[in-house]
Amino acid sequence: MPLEKIDQLAREWLEEAGNRIFMSLEQSNIEVDTKADRNDLVTNVDKATERYFADKIAEHFPNHRLLGEEGYGEEITSLEGVVWVLDPIDGTVNFVEQKRNFAISLGIYKEGIGELAYIYDIIAGEFYFAKRGEGAFVNDEPIPALAPDKKLENALVIINTAAMRKFPQTLEVIRNARGLRLYGAATLEYMAVATGRADAYISANLSPWDIGAGKIIAEEVGAIVTRANGNPMVVTEKGDSFVASPGVHAEILRDYF
Template structure:
């Protein structure tokens, strides 16, 4: 019953947050850099995270919030219920294009992903997954991914840091139908979950970049691992691959060594 209440509240809060972000399109943003000139944070990132922290703590005082922008709780374990939030995934896209970004919200219980939400704000598309209950976009159930089509049948998404760590990935790109990069990890996860791409590889993602995407992608049969094929620690930054089953097998066998 608690997950049903959490789901209801999460959807309400996502739509409120999205409306606030859309309203900001007509305002002047306050923009700062973090690790470099392409790693941006805006007042809307901070305000959106603060909004989620406030409403979650008010509605569910025992829940903790693990977020990117410094207003959430100091989370060192995943005991109980922990919300993992990226208020604006793809901030550079948000600032420069007003599209290609998403709100990413995940609910983990004792370390297990239970509910995942990725809201493409500009497209008004809400991806949702619940453990062992399937995945959906705007209420339409997503079909399981193709378990047998291989790398040659699909586009590949790989950021430059992944290709630098594994130079042989350029050979994988040549073996695929082509390379794409969207600039928002959550939406790149959804490109794979919906079969629009065969795999997405990144050398360094934070928990909030992939927490919701992992839940949704696994519900449709995708494989989600570190690039060295180990399990993902949802408290640590690290590499990530999400892939269709056969594409994963080919990448592991031929390119991720």
Template sequence: MSRIDRKELFNTATDWTREAGEYIRKKMKESFSVNTKSNQDDLVTDVDKGVENFFEQKLSDKLPDHTLMGEEGTAESVKNLDGTVWILDPIDGTMNFVHQESFFAVSLGIFENGEGIIGIVYDVMNDEMFSCLKGEGAYVNGRKLPELKEVPVHESILSFNSGWILKDRRLEKLVKESRGTRSYGSAALELAYVAAGRLDAYISFNLAPWDIAGGYVLIKEVGSTVTNYEGKDLDFLNKGTLLAANPYIHNNILSLIHEYDQ
């Protein structure tokens, strides 16, 4: 795909994402159904499914040679990242959507033969769209994200679910070493915040490709670092761990996590 084609694809993707956001805001004023998936805290609504259906229909009509890997069903048939694959989380942060009506996002990463070329994270309620086209810089609502500043671990703000400490007590070291911790309940937004310098690192132990695809492309575009918990490349066909961090502290965080492994 040529550069001009990529630009057109980027514009199309951002337009459709904004349309999806409008659909979500409209549905929030109406009643919607809430169900559970793998456990009582794994929520899904008919709005999630409606957004995924929206993208599925758009691709079928306009870009039938592209593939959709979505959280609510379309991922099941995706076995590789050959060609152009849209990796979609229709509502990342569904629990926030249901209980708080805020801090959720439409997350979209577009990959070409395994390479992330477009990243979009749209904070629907704050109307903040983080977006990038590979090689063209990353933006929020059209304003270019600033270059990430060097920050030591003791001045950093980290983000992870506090429940992870119960599963890995090594995280207590990071809590003590950092300036503070946060948890927003949306991996997509937390990744976007790392890209924007609002957070210095984000850690999670169990994320699916659609949770991270959009934010991953953003992170890479601003020169930040994203790996799994072992410092290896991410797998966009399976669930896994994640450490996204300001490039100046990524290795330091890995060292602090694994210093007791020796």
């Protein structure tokens, strides 16, 4: 199966899914439920969006597998074959409370290698895309490679409160940085680093669907993506996440971890 066909259909489905999500906001047609804890939200729109992709993938690519947040895919522990890694709505709290600052995230892996990635910030109208080895784009404009030698003292950092608790040394990172930002959607925080709007993002606990697309896009522009301790990140495993431009990644790892 050539990637071109996958890419073409993925874009069609993302556009259709984006339209449906937008309409659900317009019509205030959102039912909220909780999952693991009272701040772990899911809505009928998250579920319908994942179901939409699950049906489309099954119809067009019966041999592909889906690894999705809402469980319409399969139990997946390896990335054999072609796997679609989907978060139908990343930033569900923002979706519910802010009606902005959320995204559809889709990464497509082939034999464990990230080949295609899409993050669609529907309300901002920003469509991030990368194809392995061919760079990253937002709305078809190339995203420039990250500066290799930025210093923490000039860096904006994104470090969520769970990461502050899990890694107390991040409080010192924050003190020595130019500022702290928090947007509440992991994929868009990855994109903040990928576009240079922030220089580092540390999170305590991300799932495959949070990082499946962001990792591919960020690496295409030269960001370093690891676990907090610098170990390689395996997309199928949950865990902490540390993405940054090269100089800031090296400085934080060397001086704080």
